[in-house]
Amino acid sequence: MSKIISAESLQSSLRSETPVVIGAARAALLGGSALQNRVEERERQAYQEGLKRGHKDGLHAGLREAAQAMAPLVAALQQPLANIDEQLEVQLVELTLAIARQLIRREIKLEPGQIVAVIRESLAALPAASPRTRIVLHPDDLALAREAIPGLDSGDAMQWQEDPSLTRGGCRVITDISAVDATVEARIAAVAARLLGGERESDGDK
16 A cells, blocks of 8 residues: 655755765766866867867968969969070170170261272272262261362263261262172171171161
8 A cells, every 4th residue: 555645745856965965066067067178179179170270271371372372473474484595685785786886876977088988998899890880878978078079070980979868977889780888887887787697677776
């Protein structure tokens, strides 16, 4: 037969069991707090590791993106670098020619009579039989040439011709069958052709 628990016995049992229940509850709460702390600590560690991995991955991804963005620029820069030797050679030749022009002009200014030697060399370069020869030169050089080479224009076989467009110090000698271009520009162009190893148009800088 079931035993009927009276109010007094229930109250007495509660009094006796309360410390045990409270202790167990406290232990459970403490254990739960410790567990919660461990869980939270693990979450923090996982979060930090995630941040580190994310930063590392993000850094690598950023570097890859930067490399991809720089690739066209690098490719564009490599092309000029491949031609730098050729460009440098051309620039050096241009510098040499500029210096040559200045030297020639200085010589002409200091020794304007050198046109006489240019004319003599040009005439010597013509074929033996060259009828009706014309010597074309700057007007300022013409007076010097006529004075230095008197009688050169005697007769119809030799004629002087002025051309203000020619640079002083040069001339053209023209016959019916040949011609000699001894202008300053042509001489500089010949030097350039030898330096570059090829043909070059006459220098238009006067």
